[in-house]
Amino acid sequence: MSAPQDTFDADTSNRSWWERLRAFQQDKPHLFLLLIMVMVPLFLMNPSTWAVLTLSGLAMGAMLFLMASGMTLTFGLMNVLNLAHGSFISLGAFAGATVLTMWLNDYTSGSLWVNLVAVVPALLFALVVAGLLGVLFERLVIRPVYGDHLKQILVTVGGSIIVMELLQVIWGSNEIPVPRPEALRGALLIRDAIPVIGGIALEKYRLLAVVLGLAVYALMLWVIDRTRLGILIRAGVENREMVEVHGYRIRLLFLAVFVAGSALAGIGGAMWAMYREIITAHMGEELMISVIVVIILGGLGSVRGCFYGAMLVGLINLYVGFLEPRLAAVATVGLMVAVLMWRPQGLIPVIKV
Amino acid sequence: MSEPILSLRDVHADIDQYHILHGVDLDVPAGELTVLLGRNGAGKSTTLRTIMGLTTLTKGQVRFQGRDIGGTATPAIARGGIAFVPENMGIFGQLTVRENMVLAAVSGVMDEQRLDWIFEVFPPLKKFWNRAAGNLSGGQKQMLAIARAVIEPRELLLVDEPTKGLAPAIINDLADAFEQLKQQQVSILLVEQNFNFSRRLGQSVAVMSDGHIVHRGTMAELAEDEDLQHELLGLGLGAHQ
Numbered sequence: 001m002s003a004p005q006d007t008f009d010a011d012t013s014n015r016s017w018w019e020r021l022r023a024f025q026q027d028k029p030h031l032f033l034l035l036i037m038v039m040v041p042l043f044l045m046n047p048s049t050w051a052v053l054t055l056s057g058l059a060m061g062a063m064l065f066l067m068a069s070g071m072t073l074t075f076g077l078m079n080v081l082n083l084a085h086g087s088f089i090s091l092g093a094f095a096g097a098t099v100l101t102m103w104l105n106d107y108t109s110g111s112l113w114v115n116l117v118a119v120v121p122a123l124l125f126a127l128v129v130a131g132l133l134g135v136l137f138e139r140l141v142i143r144p145v146y147g148d149h150l151k152q153i154l155v156t157v158g159g160s161i162i163v164m165e166l167l168q169v170i171w172g173s174n175e176i177p178v179p180r181p182e183a184l185r186g187a188l189l190i191r192d193a194i195p196v197i198g199g200i201a202l203e204k205y206r207l208l209a210v211v212l213g214l215a216v217y218a219l220m221l222w223v224i225d226r227t228r229l230g231i232l233i234r235a236g237v238e239n240r241e242m243v244e245v246h247g248y249r250i251r252l253l254f255l256a257v258f259v260a261g262s263a264l265a266g267i268g269g270a271m272w273a274m275y276r277e278i279i280t281a282h283m284g285e286e287l288m289i290s291v292i293v294v295i296i297l298g299g300l301g302s303v304r305g306c307f308y309g310a311m312l313v314g315l316i317n318l319y320v321g322f323l324e325p326r327l328a329a330v331a332t333v334g335l336m337v338a339v340l341m342w343r344p345q346g347l348i349p350v351i352k353v
Numbered sequence: 354m355s356e357p358i359l360s361l362r363d364v365h366a367d368i369d370q371y372h373i374l375h376g377v378d379l380d381v382p383a384g385e386l387t388v389l390l391g392r393n394g395a396g397k398s399t400t401l402r403t404i405m406g407l408t409t410l411t412k413g414q415v416r417f418q419g420r421d422i423g424g425t426a427t428p429a430i431a432r433g434g435i436a437f438v439p440e441n442m443g444i445f446g447q448l449t450v451r452e453n454m455v456l457a458a459v460s461g462v463m464d465e466q467r468l469d470w471i472f473e474v475f476p477p478l479k480k481f482w483n484r485a486a487g488n489l490s491g492g493q494k495q496m497l498a499i500a501r502a503v504i505e506p507r508e509l510l511l512v513d514e515p516t517k518g519l520a521p522a523i524i525n526d527l528a529d530a531f532e533q534l535k536q537q538q539v540s541i542l543l544v545e546q547n548f549n550f551s552r553r554l555g556q557s558v559a560v561m562s563d564g565h566i567v568h569r570g571t572m573a574e575l576a577e578d579e580d581l582q583h584e585l586l587g588l589g590l591g592a593h594q
Binding site for chain 1: 437452457
């Protein structure tokens with residue numbers, strides 16, 4: 001890194017600018033990378049395309065965050081690699097789709113209110129069902145294999161297969177179409193709203209995804225940073241034994257976090273179902289690749305890292321998908337490889353004892 | 354010697370395939386400071402961890418206030434009134450000093466008066482209240498570790514080598530803190546290698562070797578008898594003075 005510095009030696013003002021940039025890149029690698037990710041495509045496409053892709057990328061990132069945050073928490077606190085996380089995503093998708101289908105058949109009105117209301121019970125049902133499966137799963141599958149990654153991988157992959165087969169038993173093995181509420185179809189057209197960019201069309205559903213993702217992120221940060229439960233979770237990530245020495249039953253904390261993580265996967269799955277408008281039992285499994293990339297990229301166990309990781313993966317998917325569709329999948333993994341070469345612990349590493 | 358608050362009878366414990374404790378018999382008198390001495394590897398830390406339920410008791414009995422706590426889960430033992438400060442202090446470095454203390458106050462509220470007393474004994478904690486505990490110096494971390502253990506009244510304190518790696522001035526501060534705890538009639542079981550520190554504080558003493566207790570008595574007695582010190586603790590002792 002010394003060579004670029006030398007070239008700026010003559011000009012001190014330039015150098016301090018460079019130094020400041022380096023400091024920013026060192027201290028806030030997640031923001032640095034996100035900025036670069038958003039800025040670079042601006043030179044490769046016209047501004048209104050860029051705006052649409054950026055919103056879509058952020059929406060995809062928000063949904064990925066919902067799906068991945070539970071897994072990163074589970075790993076960070078409990079040191080459990082739950083490869084069955086994808087089946088919770090699928091379950092959430094089916095649960096949400098079921099409620100939506102029933103609700104929208106009864107109320108076919110196009111009013112925004114009825115339509116938005118349909119989304120709420122769908123997401124809540126997905127959350128509850130996935131959470132309940134989480135309780136069962138922790139007891140039956142995870143509990144016997146605490147502390148052994150190899151067994152966790154084997155057992156959770158097995159559990160995942162069972163859950164996905166059960167989904168097929170209940171909902172059938174065909175793809176199921178998911179009705180997206182009328183009010184969430186289409187886009188908000190903004191003409192000449194923003195200088196340079198000009199008129200843009202913002203897809204309503206993606207806006208909802210972004211808002212929901214940000215809300216969940218804010219809630220999670222609030223719980224983790226401001227509440228006693230959050231202090232306990234952070235303490236547990238660092239040193240489980242000392243949490244017990246202080247009189248807290250870490251197993252209960254594990255269960256709570258696992259259930260919360262499962263419930264989040266359920267919501268993420270339901271959101272994804274409405275986004276794609278078609279679901280299969282194996283959708284969760286297919287999403288797991290992105291989910292795993294997100295949590296590794298962000299730093300295993302870090303909720304903040306997971307958020308930024310998800311946004312980066314969402315954005316690169318959309319940008320590269322537009323510029324060179326065949327490279328979209330490669331770009332996701334390429335991003336992870338590049339970040340890990342730069343920061344082997346991920347963007348925001350979690351320190352453990 | 355008063356009624357024991359804690360008594361171990363024929364306690365055995367293993368770590369992995371190694372048999373570490375071979376029948377430890379130990380009484381900790383209520384309201385006194387008992388020092389557990391012994392060389393490295395004698396089983397002192399394992400004894401504390403076994404009392405806390407962190408190392409599994411394979412045989413024998415641990416009685417605390419008359420109740421058998423052998424095989425009880427660690428959180429239940431902690432809530433029963435035993436605080437433990439491990440050798441590595443177990444500070445949550447990512448948490449602030451305040452958050453460390455909030456967590457240690459299991460009831461959810463920190464008693465103001467007690468906190469004031471802690472700040473008086475350990476002023477750095479007040480100064481760095483909202484800083485990450487991981488940035489504290491070794492001595493300050495030890496202060497925090499002990500402060501966490503006493504933020505709520507506990508019947509028994511288990512402290513593992515608090516003076517390890519600390520500067521003499523800080524060791525003095527710690528000794529003052531322990532003196533005050535003694536005055537509050539807290540029962541303490543202290544594992545130490547620093548004989549001067551132990552001599553200043555200890556009322557009764559037990560010496561461990563190879564996984565069992567080889568000597569029990571009062572500190573005054575042991576402090577007088579240099580031959581016994583040599584016999585029990587060996588020549589390595591001088592290095593710690």
